[in-house]
Amino acid sequence: MGEIQKGEFNTNNALVNKFLCAFIYDKFIKNPKNSDGAVISQNQYAILCGLSSSTLTKLKLPEGYDIPISTIYSICRHEKYSLQKFFKEFEKKYGVNIPQ
Structure with a gap:
């Protein structure tokens, strides 16, 4: 069993975060809706989630970001x-063995 180097570990974490952000964006943010199912703006959605609009904007970044749980x-x-x-x-x- 090989030892994972710190750089490789950080790269793997960045990849997981990228996939998480893309998954969340596609599932929830791309077409944000309120609790009644009506399409709303990203700013309105952020308020409903208790988040800043800039946090939702980070989810759209191609490289993702280090998203907190x-x-x-x-x-x-x-x-x-x-x-x-x-x-x-x-x-x-995405499977359970990212990045494999």
């Missing part, structure tokens, strides 16, 4: 999505 939780809470369901769908799409 609290941000994921805030979005899932608004969407009435359990973290278990969220991560299960994420793993189904």
Whole structure:
């Protein structure tokens, strides 16, 4: 079993964050909706999630960003999505061995 070098570990983490951001953006942010299912602006969606609009903008970055679990939780809470369901769908799409 090979030892993971710090640089490789950081690269792997960046890749996971990139995929997480892309997944969240595609699933929730691309067409943000309120609790009634009506399409709303990104600013309105951010308020409903208790986040800043700039946080949602970071999710759109091609390289992603180091997203805190609290941000994921805030979005899932608004969407009435359990973290278990969220991560299960994420793993189904991207696998469990990122970056392999």
